[in-house]
Amino acid sequence: MIRRALKSVLPAAAAVLALLPVTAGAAAASTVAARPVAAVAAPQHPVRSHPYRTGRVTTRGIRLNVRSGPGTGYRVVGSRHTGRLVSVSCKTYGSRVYGNHIWYRLSQRRGYVSAHYVTTRGYVPWC
Structure with a gap:
């Protein structure tokens, strides 16, 4: 059965x-x-973790050194002229420049500049 x-x-x-x-x-x-x-397609623009801020170089006639790291001990990888706009992604601590120990990282990881020589509008996030 x-x-x-x-x-x-x-x-x-x-x-x-x-x-x-x-x-x-x-x-x-x-x-x-x-x-x-359209729902399956990838976005056309990359998503950034935070928006870039712009700042103006204020070096009183001399060129501002762009360095590979946040300090005067890092090698110079470029420069910016007085009055030029720079795109800044975030800020970090580094060596002191005339009492200011904050450095800005340029957008697209192109280097660092001292915050003593750059004036920015608005809040710049920490790295």
Whole structure:
């Protein structure tokens, strides 16, 4: 009796299990295809963790050194002229320049400048 029940139930159960993944895959494919393309597309502009601030160089006629790190001991990697606008991403502590130990990191990680020589508008976040 048990053998006869197993012989009739097992093929039916195998047929049901064989159909389940096919119908589940078809249902998932229909929901993906129904989704609009704009929702799947990646954003065109990269997301920044914080907005950049602009500051103006105030060096009284001499060029401002851009350094590889927040201090006068780091090598010079560039310079900015007086009156130029610089894009600043954040501020950090470094070596003191005329009593000011805050340094600004330029946007796109181009280097650091002393906050003593740059005036900014608004709040600049910490690195």
